[in-house]
Amino acid sequence: MRALGLWGIGLLLAACTLTVEVRSPYRILRLETQPTYCTQGNTQLDYRLALEGWVDGLWFYWVPDGTPPSAASAEEAFYLKGPFSGLEVRGFLTVSPEGRVLGGVGVQGIRAEPLPDRRLWVRGVRDGILGPYVGAVNGVRPDSTSFCDPSW
Known part of the structure; x- marks a missing residue:
């Protein structure tokens, strides 16, 4: 009787299939930006x-320095669809003096009050799961000079 019970369990286990998918984790390291952004108009x-590994996309957050990226408004966040892989990912975001991430759209804006230093943050996405926030190693200061050209 005991042998029959073990045989029945063995038969049930043989009918089951277990699939294990191993995904290597990813890490985003050392996000860097240029040191200034223009106050007279939009800045690239x-x-x-x-990047160690790969991600499906990247969320960017352009917030005043000292503000957590989780507090970013919809205008301060931008999703860049990938996939991305490789040792280094480079690019640019078009940002307004008011702190909006515009992507590739150009919008002029004039603001008289002092603008804050800002910090860029990024967050990877893989299979719909958001990774941790990674802040740029440097802040970005506003530049109000007429010859503002902050690109690298």
């Missing part, structure tokens, strides 16, 4: 980051 904000 250059960035580069080190």
Whole structure:
């Protein structure tokens, strides 16, 4: 009787299939940006980051320095669809003096009040799961000079 019970369990286990998918984790390291952004108009904000592994996309957050990226408004966040892989990812975001991430759209804006230093943050996405926030190693200061050209 005991042998019959073990045989029945063995038969049930043989009918089951277990699939294990191993995904290597990714890490975003050392996000860097240029040191200034223009207060007179939109800026193409250059960035580069080190990426170990791959991601489906990247969320960027352009917030005043000292503000957590989780508090970013919809205008301060931008999703860049990938996939991305490799040792270094480079690109740029178009940002307004008011702190909006515009992507590739050009919008003029004039603002009289002092603008804050800002910091760029990034967050990887893989299979719909968001990774940790990674802040740029440097802040970005506003530049109100007439010859503002902050690109690298």
